[in-house]
Amino acid sequence: MGVMPLQFKEGTTRHTLQLDGTETYDVEGKPAPGATLELVIHRKTGEVDRVPVTCRLDTAEEVDIYKAGGVLQRFAQDFLESTSAA
Known part of the structure; x- marks a missing residue:
């Protein structure tokens, strides 16, 4: 699984x-460059x-x-796609 970097809003x-x-x-x-998402904190x-x-x-x-x-998963995915196209 990838790690999604998040940044708290100012303050x-x-x-x-x-x-x-x-x-x-x-x-x-929905993850997108610079998108505002909602972090749900379960205490x-x-x-x-x-x-x-x-x-x-x-x-x-x-x-x-x-x-x-x-x-790593992306690399494997790209590799498999390139070998199946050959």
Whole structure:
């Protein structure tokens, strides 16, 4: 699986969100260069917070690599496509 880099909006930090490392996360929205997505924070207390974040997949190529599951999976996919076309 690829890793989606996210950036908090101005004024939001891990401290202002009181993140302590016990949370789990979901990301809602369509990954695109510079897109605003929603980070869903699931706290161990059962509380759920939602905050806007910026998708830092900065090019269409990075989005394609992420969708493929990462660099190695993308390389394998490209390799298999090139060998089947030969």
